[in-house]
Amino acid sequence: MTEVLVLVDHVDGSVRKTTAELLTLARRLGAPSAVFIGSEIDGARDALKQYGAEKVYVLDSSDLTDYLVVPKAEALAQLVEAKQPAAVLIPSNAEGKEIAGRLAIKTDSGLITDAVDLQAGDTGPITTQSVFAGSFTVTAHVIQGTPIITVKPNAVTPEAVDGAAVEEVFEATVSDAAKTAKVTERKPREATGRPELTEAAIVVSGGRGTGGNFAPVEDFADSLGAAVGASRAAVDSGWYPHSYQVGQTGKTVSPQLYIATGISGAIQHRAGMQTSKTIVAVNKDEEAPIFELVDFGVVGDLHAVLPKATEAVKARKA
Amino acid sequence: MKIVVCVKYVPDATAERTFSPDNTVDRVGVDGVLSELDEYAVEEALKIREAADDDTEVVIMTVGPDEARAAILKSLQMGADAGVHVKDEAIHGSDAIATSLILAAAIQKQNADLVLCGMASTDGSMSVVPAMLAERLSLPQVTFASEVTVEGTTVRVRRDGDAATETIEATAPLLLSVTDQSNEPRYPSFKGIMAAKKKPVEELTIADLGLEASQVGADAAWTRVAGFEARPPRSAGTVVTDEGGTGAAQLVEFLAGQKFI
Numbered sequence: 132m133t134e135v136l137v138l139v140d141h142v143d144g145s146v147r148k149t150t151a152e153l154l155t156l157a158r159r160l161g162a163p164s165a166v167f168i169g170s171e172i173d174g175a176r177d178a179l180k181q182y183g184a185e186k187v188y189v190l191d192s193s194d195l196t197d198y199l200v201v202p203k204a205e206a207l208a209q210l211v212e213a214k215q216p217a218a219v220l221i222p223s224n225a226e227g228k229e230i231a232g233r234l235a236i237k238t239d240s241g242l243i244t245d246a247v248d249l250q251a252g253d254t255g256p257i258t259t260q261s262v263f264a265g266s267f268t269v270t271a272h273v274i275q276g277t278p279i280i281t282v283k284p285n286a287v288t289p290e291a292v293d294g295a296a297v298e299e300v301f302e303a304t305v306s307d308a309a310k311t312a313k314v315t316e317r318k319p320r321e322a323t324g325r326p327e328l329t330e331a332a333i334v335v336s337g338g339r340g341t342g343g344n345f346a347p348v349e350d351f352a353d354s355l356g357a358a359v360g361a362s363r364a365a366v367d368s369g370w371y372p373h374s375y376q377v378g379q380t381g382k383t384v385s386p387q388l389y390i391a392t393g394i395s396g397a398i399q400h401r402a403g404m405q406t407s408k409t410i411v412a413v414n415k416d417e418e419a420p421i422f423e424l425v426d427f428g429v430v431g432d433l434h435a436v437l438p439k440a441t442e443a444v445k446a447r448k449a
Numbered sequence: 450m451k452i453v454v455c456v457k458y459v460p461d462a463t464a465e466r467t468f469s470p471d472n473t474v475d476r477v478g479v480d481g482v483l484s485e486l487d488e489y490a491v492e493e494a495l496k497i498r499e500a501a502d503d504d505t506e507v508v509i510m511t512v513g514p515d516e517a518r519a520a521i522l523k524s525l526q527m528g529a530d531a532g533v534h535v536k537d538e539a540i541h542g543s544d545a546i547a548t549s550l551i552l553a554a555a556i557q558k559q560n561a562d563l564v565l566c567g568m569a570s571t572d573g574s575m576s577v578v579p580a581m582l583a584e585r586l587s588l589p590q591v592t593f594a595s596e597v598t599v600e601g602t603t604v605r606v607r608r609d610g611d612a613a614t615e616t617i618e619a620t621a622p623l624l625l626s627v628t629d630q631s632n633e634p635r636y637p638s639f640k641g642i643m644a645a646k647k648k649p650v651e652e653l654t655i656a657d658l659g660l661e662a663s664q665v666g667a668d669a670a671w672t673r674v675a676g677f678e679a680r681p682p683r684s685a686g687t688v689v690t691d692e693g694g695t696g697a698a699q700l701v702e703f704l705a706g707q708k709f710i
C-alpha cells in the first residue's frame with residue numbers, strides 16, 4: 132500500500148488531537164507515515180503508534196525549527212521526492228497552510244486547503260470543504276502531482292488502531308535561503324487547564340454582552356468541561372486574549388456543541404463556528420441574528436442565566 | 450524604499466455569495482470591495498512610509514477583473530502612490546497557485562524592498578498566496594504579523610501562533626503579511642479622494658508579464674471542483690424566553706437531553 136505522509140502537529144512532543152485525526156483519515160488512502168519534526172520524539176512515539184502510523188520519519192534539526200515555515204516545506208519536499216507518497220496531509224492552521232502552499236509549488240502539485248472530510252476516489256483523494264461562511268460544501272480533487280491537503284480540526288473522530296510505527300531518521304538539507312526569517316523568541320501560551328479551543332468538544336463563547344465580565348462564561352464552560360472562546364468585540368475591548376477569538380480572523384471551531392453568549396452573530400463570527408454540530412445562544416435581544424442558527428436559544432440576560440445554568444449542571448453531575 | 454502592497458477585490462462579505470455554473474465564485478450581481486483584510490496591509494505600508502527617512506513609494510497591485518480597479522482606487526484614496534492592475538480574460542478562475550504566479554511576475558518588475566499582503570482574502574480565505582509569493586520570489590517570509598517594527602532594513606514582528614507567540618526577524622527585501630491586529634486602517638480623507646483621481650494606474654496583461662494564457666485561469670488549475678452543494682439551512686431551533694429564571698433550567702434540560710451533561 133502506498134504511503135500517505137502526515138505532518139505531526141505537536142507541542143514539545145505532546146501530539147495534538149489533529150494528528151490523530153489526520154492519521155485516521157490517512158488510513159482511508161493508504162499506509163499512514165507520520166512526519167515528526169523536532170527533538171522530542173520520545174514524547175510522541177506512543178500516540179503515533181496508537182493511531183496507526185505504520186512509519187515515523189523523524190527530522191530532528193534546529194535548522195528546521197529555528198526559522199519560520201520555509202525549512203519545514205523544504206524538508207517535506209525532499210520526503211515527497213524520496214517516498215513518492217499518495218498524498219500529504221497537513222493540519223489546517225496558519226503555519227500548516229503556509230507549509231502546504233510552498234510544498235505545492237516546490238513539487239508542482241495541486242493543493243486543497245481546509246478540508247473537513249476526505250475519501251479515497253478513483254483518481255486520488257476526494258476532499259470536502261465548507262466555504263462562504265459555511266453556506267456551501269464543495270467536493271474537489273487534485274489533478275496534478277502529489278495531492279497536498281490541509282485538514283481542519285474535528286474533521287473525523289480519531290480511531291485507535293495499532294500501527295507498526297517503524298522509525299526512520301530522515302536527514303533533510305536546509306538551504307541558506309530557507310534560513311532568513313529567524314524565530315528569535317517563542318513564548319508558549321499559558322496553560323488554562325481547559326481543553327484547546329480548536330479541539331474541544333464543547334466551546335462556550337462570550338461577546339460584548341458580557342460587559343467585560345467573563346467569569347460567568349468561564350464558570351459555565353468549566354461545569355461542562357468546555358473551552359472558552361470570544362468574539363472580536365470582546366477581544367478588541369481587551370476583555371479576552373486574541374488567541375481565543377472565534378471567527379474569520381480568529382480560530383475556526385467545529386465542536387459538538389457551541390454556546391454563544393452575548394454574541395450577536397455577525398457573519399465574520401459565524402465563519403468561525405457555523406459548522407458546529409449543535410449551536411446554542413443566550414442573548415437578551417430576541418432579534419439577534421445568532422438565533423437564526425441555533426438549535427436552542429434563550430432570550431435573556433447572560434449574567435442571570437449562566438450562573439443558574441452552571442449550578443444546575445453541577446447539581447446534575449453531582 | 451519601495452513597497453508593493455497586494456490587494457484583492459472581493460464580493461462584499463455581507464452580501465450573499467454563490468457559485469457560477471462554471472464552478473467559479475460568482476462576483477456578478479454582488480457589490481465588490483477592497484478586501485477588508487487588505488486594508489490593514491495598505492495601512493501598514495502607509496505607516497512605514499510615514500516613519501521612513503528616505504523617499505518611500507507605495508505601489509498597490511491587484512490581479513482581477515475590470516471592477517478590481519475599485520480596490521486600487523480605494524487604496525490610493527487612503528494614500529498609496531500608484532497602482533498596477535493585471536487584468537486579462539485568461540485570468541478568470543485562477544487558483545492561488547496561478548494567482549501567485551501572476552503576482553510574482555508583476556512584482557518582479559518593481560524592484561520592491563517590501564512586499565505586503567493581507568492575512569487572507571475574505572472570499573477564498575486560503576491564506577496561502579503570501580507564502581506562495583515568497584516562495585516564487587525567493588524572499589524571506591514574515592507572515593501573520595500582529596505587530597510590526599521596522600528599523601532600517603530589519604523587520605521584526607509578533608506572530609501569534611496556535612501554541613505560542615513568536616518573535617520573527619528578517620532583513621529586507623522581504624515579504625510581510627499583516628493581521629487585523631496590526632493596526633487600525635484609516636478612512637480616505639476628502640483630500641485623499643481628490644488626489645487619488647490623478648494617481649497613475651498601470652494596466653498589464655498576461656503577455657506583458659511574459660506569461661502564457663495556458664499557465665493561468667481555471668484550466669490551469671491543479672485541482673478540480675467535482676461539485677458543490679448549498680448546506681441545508683439549519684432547521685429552526687427552539688428559542689425560549691427567560692422568564693422568572695426558567696431559561697437556565699430549560700437550557701440545562703436541553704443540554705442533558707442531547708447528552709452533553
Ligand SMILES: Cc1cc2nc3c(=O)[nH]c(=O)nc-3n(C[C@H](O)[C@H](O)[C@H](O)COP(=O)(O)OP(=O)(O)OC[C@H]3O[C@@H](n4cnc5c(N)ncnc54)[C@H](O)[C@@H]3O)c2cc1C
Pocket residue numbers: 337338339340341361362363364365376377378379380381382392393394395396397398399400403413414415416419431432433434485486629
Ligand atoms: C475584517 C473583519 C474581520 C472580523 N473577524 C471577526 C472574527 O474573527 N470574530 C468575530 O467574532 N468578529 C469578527 N469581526 C467583527 C464582527 O463583524 C462583529 O463586529 C463582532 O463579531 C461583534 O461581536 P459581538 O457579537 O460580541 O458584539 P455585538 O455585535 O455588539 O453583539 C453583542 C450582543 O450581546 C447581546 N447582549 C448585550 N448584553 C447582554 C446580556 N447582558 N446578556 C445577553 N446578551 C447580551 C446584544 O443583544 C448583542 O446581540 C470581524 C469584522 C471584520 C470587518
Ligand SMILES: Nc1ncnc2c1ncn2[C@@H]1O[C@H](COP(=O)(O)O)[C@@H](O)[C@H]1O
Pocket residue numbers: 454455456457458484486487490510511512513545548552565566567568569570571573574575576577578579
Ligand atoms: N488576486 C489578487 N490580487 C492581489 N493580491 C492578492 C490576490 N489574491 C490574494 N492576494 C494577496 O494575498 C493575500 C492572501 O490571500 P489568500 O491566500 O487568497 O487568502 C491577500 O490578503 C492579498 O494580499
